[in-house]
Amino acid sequence: MVPDAIPALKAQQPGKDVLVEQPAYDLIELFFFAYRDFVSDPDRILDEYGFGRAHHRVLHFVSRQPGLTIAELLDILRITKQSLNRVLKELIEKDFIESRMGTSDRRQRLLFATSKGHDLALKLAKLQTRRIMRALSDMDPEAKETVSRYLLSLIDPDDNAHVKQLVFGPKKT
Structure with a gap:
């Protein structure tokens, strides 16, 4: 049974921090299990x-945004250059991603999913979309918008506009 309200949270005012009396263990654990x-x-x-999952994240964003720079990818993933280099090297060696020289700045490396990489990224996205749509199918038609707003509200406020642009803005061509 899902509770209508969580007593651990005090009244919230828009734009203000929520005061917490006790941890919301139920929601925390639901997040853990849902993510799993x-x-x-x-x-x-x-x-x-x-x-692994790092490969998935890199492949996802490179496939969704052809021509993404390494700096942009580091900003999106918030991982170290060292971590990215290891994963990127494997994806390039196995022909899932290719790195091209920038057109205006030859030092810049632009990342593109190969057809093999794009196919894998699409296959993974379809699996996750199926799970998401199954969850939304038992809810009101407005649920997708509500869930999107909720997830956006979980993102740090100083990164919210950037994430909105990445998710909902025009894609690179």
Whole structure:
């Protein structure tokens, strides 16, 4: 049973921090379990290639934004250059991503998913979309918008506009 209200939270005012009397263990644990299952289908497929979740994230964003620079990808993923280099090297060596020289700045490296990389990214996205749509199918038609607003509100306020632009803004061509 899902509670109508969570007594651990005090009244919230828009734009203000929420005061917490006790941790919302139920929601925290639901997030843990939802994330576990959300990534489980892609994890099984990625394992066949010797890839992990870091590979998935890189492949996802490079496939969605062809021509993404390494600096932009680092900003999106918030990982170290060292971590990215290891994952990117594997994806390039196995022909899932290619790195091209920038047109205006030859020092810049632009990242593109190969057709093989795009196909894998699409396959993983479809698996996760199926899970999301199944969850939304039992809800009101407005649920997708509500869930989107909720997820955006979980993102740090100073990064919210940037994430909105990445998710909802025009894609690179």
